[in-house]
Amino acid sequence: MAKLKQVYVCQQCGYEASKWMGKCPSCNEWGSLVEEVVDTAKPKLTKSSRSGNAPVKLKQIVIEQEQRTTTGKEELDRVLGGGIVKGSLILVGGDPGIGKSTLLLQICETIGAQNKSVLYVSGEESVAQIKMRAERLGVATPNLSLLAETNVNIIEVLIKEEKPNLVIIDSIQTVYCEEVSSAPGSVSQVREATHTLMNLAKGYGITIMIVGHVTKEGSLAGPRVLEHMVDTVLYFEGERHASFRILRAVKNRFGSTNEIGVFEMVDIGLKEVKNPSEIMLSGRPTNASGSVVSCTMEGTRPMLLEVQALSSFTSFGMPRRTATGVDYNRVVILIAVLDKRAGMDLSNHDTYVNLAGGLKINEPALDLGIIASIASSFRNIAIDPHTIVFGEVGLTGEVRAVSMAEKRVIEAAKLGFELCIMPKANLDKMPKVKGIKVIGVNNVSEALAALLK
Known part of the structure; x- marks a missing residue:
């Protein structure tokens, strides 16, 4: 005869409890425990009822084509x-x-x-x-x-x-x-x-x-x-x-x-x-401050996208920081790097960062693009629309190497970009790409000097 037992199961994480609780102790979700009836009777396994599967030596296994x-x-x-x-x-x-x-x-x-x-x-x-x-x-x-x-x-x-x-x-x-x-x-x-x-x-x-x-x-x-x-x-x-x-x-x-x-x-x-890069860049402004093109890698595919930033003076004591499409905490760190390493006092400026096209990207290679767009808006200097920027930025302001830099540069050249600002550490293995000039930078100050002329 089947043995039935009442248990309370969390609908969020699957935690089982013998009695109802207002809060799940596993995932801390409130009101997620629901009463369910389970069958606790377990059939006895005998040698005759055991599955026909048996251990097989690794060298005996033949792999078929998927x-x-x-x-x-x-x-x-x-x-x-x-x-x-x-x-x-x-x-x-x-x-x-x-x-x-x-x-x-x-x-x-x-x-x-x-x-x-x-x-x-x-x-x-x-x-x-x-x-x-x-x-x-x-x-x-x-x-x-x-x-x-x-x-x-x-x-x-x-x-x-x-x-x-x-x-x-x-x-x-x-x-x-x-x-x-x-x-x-x-x-x-x-x-x-x-x-x-x-x-x-x-x-x-x-x-x-x-x-x-x-x-x-x-x-x-x-x-x-x-x-x-x-x-x-x-x-x-x-x-x-x-x-x-x-x-x-x-x-x-x-x-x-x-x-x-x-x-x-x-x-x-x-x-x-x-070609998502071409779609993402369509309609972007050509002579507006706070806009820069960066490149991210999704698997083996390079994708160019527009990073936008707006820096606006505020009279309030606590400036606003807003990030759409990128990690908010990362943006706050990069603003601090700009303040400490590049001498840009953003303590009385609201700062807004947005990735055009509704994308959500967490790759560190966007760091230099975010910094360039914020600095461009802060100084109200437009960046050349034929320039692409990418690189990871550390807390000391250094620009670190990124993976698959060659693919990023080739993709930018195909879309008509003429200048690329990238980490200097990637230049050693970078072949010459026709139609685009590549400049390597060691830190944020060098990158801003090359961009905001």
Whole structure:
């Protein structure tokens, strides 16, 4: 007979307690403990009931070539490491309305065109609503099947019968398992549903992509174990009201976690951005102080972007510091470096820093660009629009070397930039790039002297 026990499970971190508490002792979240009923009866494992798996010597294991399927989106294939791996479990997360379902529905058209079957399971929309969205996006492949279902047991039986090449679950927080008594979206339900889908993906070689909701803090809702169970975790980033979207891999067992894909939301869905540097720099001012172009690396891709700063005198005793797209604490440190090492008294000036295009970058190579833009606004001297600046800045004002400097300079030369201010430590291994002059600097003072003439 089954032994049932009531436990209280935190819906944020999965912590279990025998009694209710107002505050979770693990993640310190208030009001997150929810009562759930679990089955504590454990079947006895005998030698006959043991799994057929046995240890295998490392030298006896034969590695087969990964079977990848292209999605028809070069940006997505880049993030995935070359395409979708057969039998993988992929989690796609992002804010509501950012384009998760749109991208997955567009993938269905390409996969279906390769004569492969696709099953789209939705727990949030009816099949008629999905068809309306498919018609708007131009998705009309006959190999796409739609299903509106939330019972994971029914979904499991259907997948075993149909054996599609690709399954999309939208979303994991809406499906439930009959054996678990808690509500859909709870820690237990998400864990059990994901475990069932993982067994299907590995056992039958079916690629499964699941959509995950995010919390108000921007992290995936549900237990942290959800991200550990899947093979790949993709995050959609960007402002919902802006047109550009960035797809970033934060976990990938079959590729790099440093690559990003850039998309633009248009009226017919998500459109790939082949050259994000050119798009990010379009419309920038040509003769305005406080604007400078810098370069960041996202994986192996160099991306040029505009760093803007505004320094304004204030009569209040406490000046404001605001940062959009970059780390606020980093900006405060760089302002202190300007004050101490470059002799710029910003103690009575409000300072605002912004990355144009709605991007969020944490790479230290933007340090010199941020300093140059603040100094340009403070002195009201415009920087030549054909100049690019990058480098990491230390607390003593030194400009440190950055990785892949050659790729950054080549990308700048392709877009017509004529002067590059970069760390002097990178000049030793820097080949001559046609069409652009490179100046190496040791510290912030040298960089500002070359920029603010």
